[in-house]
């Protein structure tokens with residue numbers, strides 16, 4: 109690419125920042141469109157690809173343009189240790205809504221009801237991608253495509269459908285909402301088409317989400333412990349789903 113810095117400036121407002129080698133690797137693996145990718149050391153980045161991701165090495169060789177360190181640091185607020193950064197086209201909302209609404213659904217949708225912590229949201233998207241879930245929906249004001257969430261998700265937003273919706277707009281399917289006061293999840297087989305809903309770090313499940321819930325389920329926890337962290341709750345629930353059925357990894 110002749111002018112990667114110019115291209116970056118033209119696209120930065122609307123594109124998704126892929127910060128670091130691993131985010132770019134995952135995005136490419138899962139079909140992201142990457143119009144610009146820069147590095148301060150192309151040979152080192154391709155050597156890393158050779159070692160860790162030979163499946164995408166040739167694609168990265170085409171995408172990556174070497175730029176001087178000053179140019180690179182002017183593009184990204186906190187330079188990543190791998191000195192790789194790229195911009196990807198955000199998948200269309202219409203395409204994501206279609207994926208989320210598609211039936212029959214073979215893997216759950218994870219809903220984060222008004223999450224507050226960007227790192228938690230990123231960790232959940234990474235989990236959801238790893239377990240092959242249909243998508244991750246957030247309600248409330250947090251943008252699930254915020255650069256910090258994408259960084260926490262290691263670029264795996266492109267492996268699942270990530271959207272912000274209202275509770276009324278949630279896709280169809282039985283809503284299994286996780287709450288310490290619910291029935292013990294260990295006796296339950298989670299359906300593959302479940303909507304698995306988790307509450308906010310601060311206030312738990314909203315009134316609207318509770319009203320929409322078909323089942324309230326709890327994770328095992330000894331008395332006197334109030335709750336688990338949001339992302340770890342999602343991890344346990346998806347692991348439980350993978351054990352009790354489901355098209356894991358499909």
Ligand SMILES: C[S@@+](CC[C@H](N)C(=O)[O-])C[C@H]1O[C@@H](n2cnc3c(N)ncnc32)[C@H](O)[C@@H]1O
Nearest residue numbers: 286287288306307310311312326327335336341
């Ligand atoms: C940090 S907790 C919320 C704590 C919040 N103070 C409350 O009042 O519920 C975030 C979310 O993780 C899930 N969670 C945490 N511990 C859980 C447990 N033992 N059983 C089921 N869900 C749990 C719930 O969905 C909860 O809303």
